[in-house]
Amino acid sequence: MNCYELIKANQSLLQVLKNNKISVNDLDSLQIYEEFRAMKKHSHKTIYCVSVLADKYGKSQRTIYNIIDHFRSNVKI
Numbered sequence: 001m002n003c004y005e006l007i008k009a010n011q012s013l014l015q016v017l018k019n020n021k022i023s024v025n026d027l028d029s030l031q032i033y034e035e036f037r038a039m040k041k042h043s044h045k046t047i048y049c050v051s052v053l054a055d056k057y058g059k060s061q062r063t064i065y066n067i068i069d070h071f072r073s074n075v076k077i
Helices: 003-009 011-019 024-041 046-057 061-072
Strands: none
Touching: 003 011, 024 046, 024 061, 046 061
């Protein structure tokens, strides 16, 4: 399979991602959001989760909040 075939086969999905400003680079943040959800499931406060994740991943708290907001956003199909 070449690049064209891959894109053509997934054209509709890729268009939805593009329309919702979802980047393949968001894959890098997926683990952070999954850990955030696990911490919230254990009833930790959001500020605590953000602080722990910022320290763990060497990112600012604002960046962690941006990741959370981005992954929580609704997708328009």
